[in-house]
Amino acid sequence: MSSEVTKLVAEQRTQFGKGAARKIRRAAKIPAVMYGHGTQPVHITLPGHEAMLALKHTNALLTLVIDGTEHMALAKDVQRDPIKPVIEHVDLVVVRKGEKVTVEVGVHVEGEAAAETVVTTVLTTLEVEVLATDIPESVTVDVEGAEAGTQVLAGQVSLPEGAELLTDPEALVVNITQQVTQEELDAELEEAEAEAGIEREESDEDAEAEGGDEAGTEGESAEGASSEGDSSEES
Structure with missing residues (x-):
């Protein structure tokens, strides 16, 4: 499944620092910074609830409307409170249509391996280069019926069309071993x-x-x- 683009109306901000960030969060908004393509970083404020929903997924792609102008940006780093369900800050990278980006994509294992085996996910993410508008939510490894001794390497994982694997193709992703009594x-x-x-x-x-x-x-x-x-x- 490719990334869905969420449109958010953002506001530029001129106040920085921890005090300003706390004030923004008290107003149910999220402080963020957008940079990339040789431009100066733009400090902005995102609408709290809408941004929280959009940023539930990794590699979230956003269309930010700032002073009436639209900018497409990829959420590169989302800093969350370790205890409260609160986003403290977001780093966004400007992207353009047709541009490829480097991202970490989660590995999803599905299916039931053969009886009396143990399935171990050695790598939980793969690094890929893909169009910003075609970032998959995850890649799938099917282990249905796989016997002990089966190993799935990064180069054997199916990627979306147009995506290029950057992780070492020989890297072990999933390992299936005999269950030990x-x-x-x-x-x-x-x-x-x-x-x-x-x-x-x-x-x-x-x-x-x-x-x-x-x-x-x-x-x-x-x-x-x-x-x-x-x-x-x-x-």
Whole structure:
């Protein structure tokens, strides 16, 4: 799915700094800066609610109306509050129709691999060069029925028409391995501990089990001695 262009009416601003930014956010707006193509950075204010909706997606493409003039820009960096659902600042790069841009596109894995396998996404994004108006939301890797030992490299991932992969084609994106049982994990752990000279402390359960075994052995010995005594008396 290509990027959808959202139109926002922005306002130029002349006040900067943390104090000015806090004032803008209190007014339910978002401070931003737009730059690119050799132009001087333009400091602007975005409408809070509309911008929040538009910036929910990565690589959001916007048409900004500033003083009646439209500018197409790509959201390059969105700074969010680590706790509150608030956008603190946005960096925007001016783009033009027909221009290609370099972006990170998310990797989406779909399908069910073969039974008793583990699917690991090694790379969660791929770097691609693509038309600014054709940026995909994500690229898909289908692992339906894939057996253990299957590996999907970056060069094997299908990209939208016209997109060029910039990530190393030999980079591992998805790895499918055989599921390991708990017994195998325990055996590997014991082997590693033995090689490292680590001795395990006896657990309460093991101590109880050993105590029960010793008690049983002692009981059996006592019973045996009693039987021998009885046999001597009878003789």
